[in-house]
Amino acid sequence: MRILVTGGLGFIGSHLLRRLLREPDVTVANMDVLTYAGNLANVADIASNPRYQWHRVSVTDDATVDAILREGRFDAVIHLAAESHVDRSIEGGRIFVETNVLGTEILLEAARRHGVGRFVQVSTDEVYGSLGAEGFFTEESPLQPNSPYSASKAAGDLLALAAHRTYGQNVVVTRCSNNYGPYQFPEKVIPLWITNGLEGKPWPIYGDGEHVRDWIYVEDHVEGLWLALTRGQAGQVYNIGSRNQKTNKEVAHALMELLGLPPCVLVPVADRLGHDRRYAIDPTKAERELGFRPRYEWAEALRLTVQWYQTHREWWTSIKSGAYREFYGRHYGSLGPELHGR
Numbered sequence: 001m002r003i004l005v006t007g008g009l010g011f012i013g014s015h016l017l018r019r020l021l022r023e024p025d026v027t028v029a030n031m032d033v034l035t036y037a038g039n040l041a042n043v044a045d046i047a048s049n050p051r052y053q054w055h056r057v058s059v060t061d062d063a064t065v066d067a068i069l070r071e072g073r074f075d076a077v078i079h080l081a082a083e084s085h086v087d088r089s090i091e092g093g094r095i096f097v098e099t100n101v102l103g104t105e106i107l108l109e110a111a112r113r114h115g116v117g118r119f120v121q122v123s124t125d126e127v128y129g130s131l132g133a134e135g136f137f138t139e140e141s142p143l144q145p146n147s148p149y150s151a152s153k154a155a156g157d158l159l160a161l162a163a164h165r166t167y168g169q170n171v172v173v174t175r176c177s178n179n180y181g182p183y184q185f186p187e188k189v190i191p192l193w194i195t196n197g198l199e200g201k202p203w204p205i206y207g208d209g210e211h212v213r214d215w216i217y218v219e220d221h222v223e224g225l226w227l228a229l230t231r232g233q234a235g236q237v238y239n240i241g242s243r244n245q246k247t248n249k250e251v252a253h254a255l256m257e258l259l260g261l262p263p264c265v266l267v268p269v270a271d272r273l274g275h276d277r278r279y280a281i282d283p284t285k286a287e288r289e290l291g292f293r294p295r296y297e298w299a300e301a302l303r304l305t306v307q308w309y310q311t312h313r314e315w316w317t318s319i320k321s322g323a324y325r326e327f328y329g330r331h332y333g334s335l336g337p338e339l340h341g342r
């Protein structure tokens with residue numbers, strides 16, 4: 001199977017590439033323009049695999065996207081490339097609209113023109129908005145996004161589903177809860193707190209810290225994506241989650257214990273604007289129809305995550321110091337679309 005992954009140099013995308021390459025008959029092309037969130041170090045272990053190639057291309061570059069899909073004759077596209085951080089979207093939503101909305105439409109159109117067999121739109125539970133104290137998000141929950149990020153993801157989902165209804169395009173949408181694990185960019189709360197802890201810095205916690213997220217280990221998410229690709233029904237949405245709700249304070253205390261830090265590391269700061277109170281995914285449909293079963297248990301997977309940041313200091317210190325951005329700017333800034341690692 002020939003698969004095009006977008007956003008494969010990011011956190012989840014890099015885990016997905018490794019998962020896909022475990023299938024002996026799969027070849028993978030990775031379309032990633034390498035924004036601040038992408039990192040070649042995330043795929044260093046697979047870069048020379050002859051079944052892998054990298055195209056440094058933006059999903060918004062219409063002509064180049066078209067050429068890659070024409071030449072690639074892909075059986076499937078798994079679309080992860082996105083601006084992914086809520087706080088950045090609060091500072092300004094335009095790049096979110098460009099990448100997450102326009103980029104999705106450009107890919108959908110190219111996939112349609114070139115007869116791609118399946119398009120997996122990788123989305124988020126944030127499109128459903130915020131829950132009160134009770135209840136879960138199901139695939140039938142209304143879309144009520146509250147941040148520019150989640151609104152742009154919801155727009156991408158709707159374009160994908162509309163392409164199925166209008167043109168019969170073979171589209172599947174997945175909506176996953178909060179991921180954690182190795183290679184997550186340290187602007188997201190779990191790696192931010194772990195790395196701040198390792199640097200002796202405080203942990204900012206927004207508002208009262210009672211906001212709830214539903215955490216899933218990244219390896220479980222990418223397994224869900226493989227199942228959605230291979231077993232999902234065209235036109236369907238699948239929620240992916242691990243039934244693992246935690247308040248932010250609970251996450252902080254679990255991490256303090258693993259790192260041997262006192263509660264005084266937590267420093268309350270001003271709340272995020274429009275901060276969603278609670279997310280909770282009902283993954284019953286994915287369990288029933290795709291056979292999805294998360295394998296990682298929270299305490300153990302969080303321990304593995306902390307251990308990874310403890311043993312990969314260079315990876316995150318270079319990000320936090322900005323050195324990696326200068327490095328890639330110098331070395332790759334002037335290059336156009338290219339293949340990497342062949």
Ligand code: NAD
Pocket residue numbers: 006007008009010011012013031032033034035036037038039057058059060079080081082083084085099103122123124125153175176177178179180185
């Ligand atoms: P990330 O920010 O770590 O990585 C995003 C990747 O996309 C980077 O490699 C970046 O270079 C690339 N990219 C950005 N703009 C691009 C463009 N215009 N053209 C090509 N490449 C571009 O993101 P992530 O956390 O790995 O999330 C991946 C996807 O999964 C996103 O679509 C996100 O909405 C979704 N998702 C994330 C989570 C989560 O908890 N992180 C949960 C559910 C869904």
Ligand code: DAU
Pocket residue numbers: 084085086087123124125126176177178179187188189190192204205206211212213248272279
């Ligand atoms: O639910 C899936 C979503 O999870 C994905 O779609 C997003 O791409 C991903 O970034 C994530 O969004 P969140 O906003 O939930 O993740 P973040 O790590 O930014 O924040 C998690 C919680 O921690 C949230 O309630 C805000 C809080 N927080 C965050 C930061 C960065 C803090 O208290 N302090 C912080 O410094």
